[in-house]
Amino acid sequence: MTVCNRYAIRSAFFDIAAPADNPQQIADHARYIDDGVLLIEKGKIVGLYPWQQGEARVKAGWSLIDYRGKVILPGFIDTHIHFPQAEIIGAYGEQLLEWLERYTFPAESHYGDMHYATRMAAFFLQQLLSNGTTSAMVFATVHPESVEALFSAAQGLGMRLIAGKVMMDCNAPDNLVETAESSHRQCQALIRRWHGRGRLGYAITPRFAPTSSPELLSAAQRLREEFPDTWLQTHLSENPQEVAWVRELYPDRDNYLDVYHHYRLTGRRSVFAHAIHLDEAEWDCLHQTQSAVAFCPSSNLFLGSGLFRLQQSWHKGVRIGIGTDVGAGTSFSLLQTLGDAYKVGQLQQYRLSACEAFYHATLGGACALDLEDEIGNFATGKTADFVVIDPAVTALQRLRDDKCQDIMERLFVLMTLGDDRNVVATWVNGRPVWQTDCQEVAA
Incomplete structure (x- = not known):
């Protein structure tokens, strides 16, 4: 992949848009875009838009990366x-x-x-x-x-x-x-x-x-x-x-x-x-x-x-x-770790939802480290750290993914069955630093 300063990343996206004081607030702040585009310039997030709104913002000279069929989460x-x-x-x-x-x-x-x-x-x-x-x-x-x-x-x-x-x-x-x-x-x-x-x-x-x-x-x-x-x-x-x-x-x-x-x-x-x-x-x-x-x-x-x-x-x-x-x-793998967190909750009659689990692994973790202004979600101005996930890389995952009704169920299955095999690419500071395969298209 060619390294440049301006990227447009097309995929599905999930994040939690704001910090929360209770689990219900996490659900209220959850954001899922089935077909979106994340704009990155000089390592920072310029914006996240549904594709129909964001396509016109992809300018000549930007590198368009197509991850459709995957889900992108904050790092x-x-x-x-x-x-x-x-x-x-x-x-x-x-x-x-x-x-x-x-x-x-x-x-x-x-x-x-x-x-x-x-x-x-x-x-x-x-x-x-x-x-x-x-x-x-x-x-x-x-x-x-x-x-x-x-x-x-x-x-x-x-x-x-x-x-x-x-x-x-x-x-x-x-x-x-x-x-x-x-x-x-x-x-x-x-x-x-x-x-x-x-x-x-x-x-x-x-x-x-x-x-x-x-x-x-x-x-x-x-x-x-x-x-x-x-x-x-x-x-x-x-x-x-x-x-x-x-x-x-x-x-x-x-x-x-x-x-x-x-x-x-x-x-x-x-x-x-x-x-x-x-x-x-x-x-x-x-x-x-x-x-x-x-x-x-x-x-x-x-x-x-x-x-x-x-x-x-x-x-x-x-x-x-x-x-x-x-x-x-x-x-x-934080995916596997979240699966264990769910089991710890179950042993205490606490049902840890996928929404809350991924909050703790992203924006909640940023809040714990006093870094919520820098990382943790796709807010404009934050550093572009994210992970590209394929939720169905094994035969069992594909079977189970076909039965999922919505993104929350897909995320729960991901933290139950997922591991490093589900990671397609990892981006840090606006550039890919680890990847298996991807498609690059000139804008």
């Missing part, structure tokens, strides 16, 4: 994933704390090698793109090299990526712990080098409370005060044994979240992964501080951690996004 947003854990995906037999010791820490020990980290960064980003994920919030390792490799690769692709060096100074293998001061110093350097460069953002990343001394959390607090427009990401209340351990380590704090809140690490642009075993005070604190949660259904099921209370997040007014949480999550 998927993964709000919690681990860059170094792709190589341990599907590791057998452990729950969280044992899984970290047996699989995670040994895998992460290799990422101080820049050559190794660079090779794995390229693999990791291609896995995201081939699954339709265009933006992500990512954990690296304690090694600055891991962040350098990841940001360098993402910058070359024009991706919207938020990532950070893991901060960890206790209760971990000797070769992975650092001092609070060295962690602060290395993070400072990485923030100054990468934060705000292109579409990259830095996330202050204490792994979780058990591997964080009070001195390390104070260092994270200083970073947040020095660089207030950065993000913060960490883990919260994933596993009952973890919660009990935090209570032992920080007996003076009211609850697990209060450990972070005490060091002023809650707030807008703070994203807490999992948040399964929360008490009412923790939910209220998340709401009051405008903190967000990454719902990671696949990993929560795989590690036996528990069931996230999605309905409670709506009731408490807490913003959420969806996280694959690779490698405890067993797929880079």
Whole structure:
């Protein structure tokens, strides 16, 4: 495909046009155009129109891409994933704390090698793109090299990526712990080098409370005060044994979240992964501080951690996004992850609709990351990040698709039966960065 600055993309389109405070608002804001055209100039969305209205706006010199028969969605947003854990995906037999010791820490020990980290960064980003994920919030390792490799690769692709060096100074293998001061110093350097460069953002990343001394959390607090427009990401209340351990380590704090809140690490642009075993005070604190949660259904099921209370997040007014949480999550595919989210809801008598599910994976995720003005739907002026989906690539999918009555049923079947095979192309910043096949026509 010829790369140019102006594209007209013809296809069917689905998005959620505005943020929502409840599931019914999502349905009210849902937009589906069966035959439309998306106009893109210099990486930005100029407009989305029904074809009959938009055809006349396609000017000479624009590249017309015909994806009819497909459905185009805003690029998927993964709000919690681990860059170094792709190589341990599907590791057998452990729950969280044992899984970290047996699989995670040994895998992460290799990422101080820049050559190794660079090779794995390229693999990791291609896995995201081939699954339709265009933006992500990512954990690296304690090694600055891991962040350098990841940001360098993402910058070359024009991706919207938020990532950070893991901060960890206790209760971990000797070769992975650092001092609070060295962690602060290395993070400072990485923030100054990468934060705000292109579409990259830095996330202050204490792994979780058990591997964080009070001195390390104070260092994270200083970073947040020095660089207030950065993000913060960490883990919260994933596993009952973890919660009990935090209570032992920080007996003076009211609850697990209060450990972070005490060091002023809650707030807008703070994203807490999992948040399964929360008490009412923790939910209220998340709401009051405008903190967000990454719902990671696949990993929560795989590690036996528990069931996230999605309905409670709506009731408490807490913003959420969806996280694959690779490698405890067993797929880079947000389609498969949404299928698991539906099952988690069913086990709690909550019926997660396709409309709500795709909201969490697109505009809802953008809201969780405080990026709703930049990505998440096809609003004019936003960055042109999107995924082209063929909803019927297997014999079973074609059989089932023929029986669908409307777009909502097609989307539900897609998140039930879909995976990376359904991704035809992924566009980032107004250009194709991953594709199987497409047709280009001169306008």
